[in-house]
Amino acid sequence: MNNLTFSVDREIFEKHPGFRRAIIVARDILNEGDLGSLINEQLVAVKALSPEDPRLVTWREAFALEGMKVRDFRPSIDALVKRIQADKPFVSINKIVDIGTIVSLKFVLPAGAHPILSDTQTVSMERASGEEIDVSFDGKTEPVPKGEIVLKDNGRLATRRWVWRQTPLSRIDHKTTSFFLNIDALPVISDEVLNEAIKFSQELIQSVFRVETGVVVLDLHNPTEDLS
Numbered sequence: 229m230n231n232l233t234f235s236v237d238r239e240i241f242e243k244h245p246g247f248r249r250a251i252i253v254a255r256d257i258l259n260e261g262d263l264g265s266l267i268n269e270q271l272v273a274v275k276a277l278s279p280e281d282p283r284l285v286t287w288r289e290a291f292a293l294e295g296m297k298v299r300d301f302r303p304s305i306d307a308l309v310k311r312i313q314a315d316k317p318f319v320s321i322n323k324i325v326d327i328g329t330i331v332s333l334k335f336v337l338p339a340g341a342h343p344i345l346s347d348t349q350t351v352s353m354e355r356a357s358g359e360e361i362d363v364s365f366d367g368k369t370e371p372v373p374k375g376e377i378v379l380k381d382n383g384r385l386a387t388r389r390w391v392w393r394q395t396p397l398s399r400i401d402h403k404t405t406s407f408f409l410n411i412d413a414l415p416v417i418s419d420e421v422l423n424e425a426i427k428f429s430q431e432l433i434q435s436v437f438r439v440e441t442g443v444v445v446l447d448l449h450n451p452t453e454d455l456s
Contacts, residue, residue, distance in 0.1 A: 236353040241448035246415030255406040257437040264320035270333035283336040286416045335425045338391035344406035
């Protein structure tokens with residue numbers, strides 16, 4: 229079982245004061261079936277959300293501070309809420325992916341799962357160097373602009389533009405046996421609510437997969453942490 233090191237570039241915390249990233253790790257699970265019924269339980273409240281809910285607005289503002297136009301690059305939680313409110317088709321994927329969706333909808337914040345690959349050792353949120361090339365799900369390639377916030381798994385692109393879009397490296401399917409869940413919180417989410425989201429996520433993962441979980445919380449004062 230490989231040890232994992234999670235990190236966020238300190239400059240990102242400094243530019244976005246109060247940002248925190250919680251990471252929950254689960255291993256040796258069987259990813260069969262889905263949690264569609266649990267997602268449905270969250271939809272009524274989400275449909276009633278105002279587009280100007282502070283929990284949505286704060287992510288648009290954070291993206292704007294990064295020079296990203298929301299009409300081109302919508303934060304994942306904002307895009308998810310917008311899709312639900314527009315009554316567009318919403319399909320449950322699998323248990324791991326669905327857990328991220330449930331947490332996102334319940335707490336109105338970005339939460340997304342990534343596989344722990346056989347060689348995963350370092351997972352870093354950092355600024356792109358400008359030399360990275362993104363390969364999309366349909367095989368198209370695109371250079372990643374220097375300075376863009378990206379998530380890397382052993383130096384490989386896992387997420388583009390902070391919480392905008394995951395790359396094919398982060399694909400989760402029935403073969404996925406270990407994963408980590410990122411939960412991102414800006415200051416509009418208090419420490420108490422973030423802790424509630426962490427506790428809820430851990431209990432959900434434990435009840436669905438019958439495994440123990442590990443958790444780290446990264447912030448300005450703790451930008452790097454190991455988890456065995």
